[in-house]
Amino acid sequence: MYVTLPTQTHANAVALDIDLSVASRPELCLKDGAYLFFEGDDARRLYRVTEGVLRLTRLMQDGRRQVIAFGFPGDVVGFPSGGRHHTDCEALLPARVVSYKMSLLDSEADDPVAHQLLLQAALREIGAMQDHFLMLGRKSASEKVASFLVAMTERLGAKAAAAGRISLPMPRSDIADFLGLTTETVSRTFTQFRKSGIIALENIQTVIVLKPDALLSLAESCD
Amino acid sequence: MYVTLPTQTHANAVALDIDLSVASRPELCLKDGAYLFFEGDDARRLYRVTEGVLRLTRLMQDGRRQVIAFGFPGDVVGFPSGGRHHTDCEALLPARVVSYKMSLLDSEADDPVAHQLLLQAALREIGAMQDHFLMLGRKSASEKVASFLVAMTERLGAKAAAAGRISLPMPRSDIADFLGLTTETVSRTFTQFRKSGIIALENIQTVIVLKPDALLSLAESCD
């Protein structure tokens, strides 16, 4: 998941579900905290999340970290470059993934449907990342946090979105490293939103959106 | 082009050259300043740059801008999401591109070789963007500018790289919008590098790298 506002996010995520049969391996269970792959591993498979949340990160030698994306159900992760993974991938919650042989992406010979779906996932990925660049490079802290909350709402599906209750499976530090901020700034921005009555914090990981429009206009100076 | 340090950048760029014949349209010439496509256009074709430099940008309503990438010879641009282009694309210099029908990416039926090459370009794109995130989100102004200069050196090929002479086809404002900085900060950082003897400015668009190692260590706190 990137912070990309209301684009037609994952319109075909459902279509992927049809084709469970083509996965070369049925389903893989990951405990909370388990790593699916590391940066530099050679990339043998792609993974589609069916349950839980994954986190993709990239590290600098001195410990600075960037969260590249969160993998929610429907997302495909593990696209390689030069045959290798370019991020670490860890389960934030107990998760399940369906894995696909890399060759299904390379060629449509084995399974044209799976091939097409993985390809579309790759293109979605590129589009989402392009959107995300704008946010990392050009938005203020409040705009980033607002965009993040809006994007999270989108990902929860109509049900939870309508309720305005967002459950954040990741710690503040992950949000900070995702948005290019510090945990302190994220925390202060939450407080500021709370004090202006835009959100409420039910508990540390549950955000109630009180003024969705205000949040949107804070986030959506863009696009 | 993203600011991605010494990964094996574009190892297969040469391979693409072999297959000029498969392009559904031979070659397209773009004048300096011409647009190849706009954000929101429906994406009918992919383009491989053979000469010149393209610039991919994304805009916010209020005018804030992010340069997503520069397209140098060998780069493929125009990957769509939801069937549409997500950036504007303009020629920075007189440029030539080979265009490919989108269907060549979707299916290997027409031309397996072209299909494979476009696919690999898409994957390279994802990898490069992941690297670039780290820079946008986590690097300081000097680190960003140093990374940018190193990346530009890489793109010029061994010949020019060895000479340490970098010709920057884009104005400072494009560099700034690419790195998430202001033109003033970019300018000041150049000056600072010049005063510390790391670079010299032959003219406004030609940088001479005097201390490549210093530049690298400034840039490469990462990865």
Add this chain to the structure above:
DNA sequence: CGGGTTCTTGACTATCTTCAACGAAAGTGG
């Protein structure tokens, strides 16, 4: 309940931006 982690808050600082002016380069038309 206790110990450790995570989150929040505060005070201070640094980095980068903003605003403004000046200089250099490039394009235009006489």
Add this chain to the structure above:
DNA sequence: CCACTTTCGTTGAAGATAGTCAAGAACCCG
């Protein structure tokens, strides 16, 4: 070919936003 205009780049001073350092509060887990 030269003045004129415009755009682009550099520099300075002041200000704002986010970062750093540090302490206290809330939460989680055994």
